[in-house]
Amino acid sequence: MKKENRTVLIVDDSILVMERMIPIMEEIDNISFVVHAASYREGLEVLSRLTPDMVLLDINLPDKSGIELLRVIQEQHPEIPVLMISNHADQYYRDICEKMGARYFLDKSADIDLIPSVLSAAC
């Protein structure tokens, strides 16, 4: 049975991605609350106050790598599933993120339509 009222944190500075994400989130029944952070610093700030049920995390953040934020999440909240979304979708980055504990890895340009099914499965 799916848990209700899930909270999702999206860490991504891309306007286009956010424009796609918001309607996607609206369509997933058990996601009730979404917080958006546009940088590593904002992501850390939110995580210090909120424990989301899932994090969608871009690798390319304006102030620091999303991989560094992934490391922090794994250290502090290893129970939170992390979905990496990136244009750096080559195997090198996939391997690093998987090794560091990311549960999922999607190509931002090619796989964005898969996000609803991944979120539904993870949430």
Place this chain on the structure above:
Amino acid sequence: MTKYGKAIGDWIGTSNDGRPYYLVVTDAEGRMSFTNAHFYSSFQAAQAPPIRNSFFNLVHENDRQQLMEALSRCSLRQEAVNTEFRVRNGHFRWVKWELSGIRKPENMSEQILCLGKDMANAPGRIVGGEAIPSK
């Protein structure tokens, strides 16, 4: 303009004077479904749990009528509404808000985008005070 009724580029980042925006998406009854990090860190973190929290819980009781009217105008008349009301962060802060409907494909204004700019330090405002803002 996007299909959400507002340039999404305005949602993210800071205003011309360097102050970050607050961004909240609510339904017509004020239930929040989305915030940006600046709003969450500034206000929402004081509330637990955040889920399905009403925006009204964060607004000064004397200003809730303004929020109610603004949501109603956005939802029913599909107007963009400019207003000011106080939001709680330990004390209350004056925030200038622009509310606009998020248009669904069937042109239903089911959600409201609330874009806020903190009026602290702006002329005529008392930070955290109970004073009525100058109009």
